[in-house]
Amino acid sequence: MGRPKQFDPETAVEQAMQVFWRRGYSGTSPQCLIDTLGIGKGSLYNAFGGKRQLFDLALRHYLDAHAAAMDALLEESGPVKERLRGTLHLLADTDFADPERRGCLAMNTAMEFGHDDAALAAMVREMLDRTDRTLQALLEEGQRAGDITLERDARDLAALLLNTVTGLRVMARIESGPDRMKRAIDTTVDLL
Incomplete structure (x- = not known):
């Protein structure tokens, strides 16, 4: 039986988005993500697959927030x-x-x-x-x-x-x- 996750994946995606937004993809190391998210290397890879997959999730999170803001403009x-x-x-x-x-x-x-x-x-x-x-x-x-x-x-x-x-x-x-x-x-x- 595996250990329960020690972090909230949605919060982790939000935090990762902030890091990628500040540093860019190339300027963000996996270690930087691990340190910022406060998770172990294994958790990063088990939960997200790796840096690129986490970046995709972070960018999608950003794009969804942008879409919501645009919808609000229409309203x-x-x-x-x-x-x-x-x-x-x-x-x-x-x-x-x-x-x-x-x-x-x-x-x-x-x-x-x-x-x-x-x-x-x-x-x-x-x-x-x-x-x-x-x-x-x-x-x-x-x-x-x-x-x-x-x-x-x-x-x-x-x-x-x-x-x-x-x-x-x-x-x-x-x-x-x-x-x-x-x-x-x-x-x-x-x-x-």
Whole structure:
């Protein structure tokens, strides 16, 4: 009979996500994970299969949280432009409030692995596709309400917004403050 697990796997995935987010996949050793999670090497491998499998779970956890945040954006009330502006300003403020300036784990993963890892690329693309659909639905709502221009297709505007958001998440890692990002947000939203 095996020993019972001495840790909560969901908590371990959350903790691992924080480590990978801060250090990247390559910068995170199995020993670092073991130390952070407070588990033995055997537990790491028995529970998760290894560093890569734990990274996949951590990234999935992050992507699910992102999806929930995007769903919440759709559920808010008020003019679409102001909801978008407020959400994007909050995103910029949140990125700059993080003393480690981690940016976005999904974008960090895309930059670290590029297209060299098909499975990770597919996970990030899945998040981007879902975000794109959410933005398109939001923009269509704004078009019906007269808040968003009808001169452009909502699908094209969603692609512009998605590109803006991903660029902002990368810029947050190197900018000295949110001012340039907020100017880009305001200009993009005003163009809608």
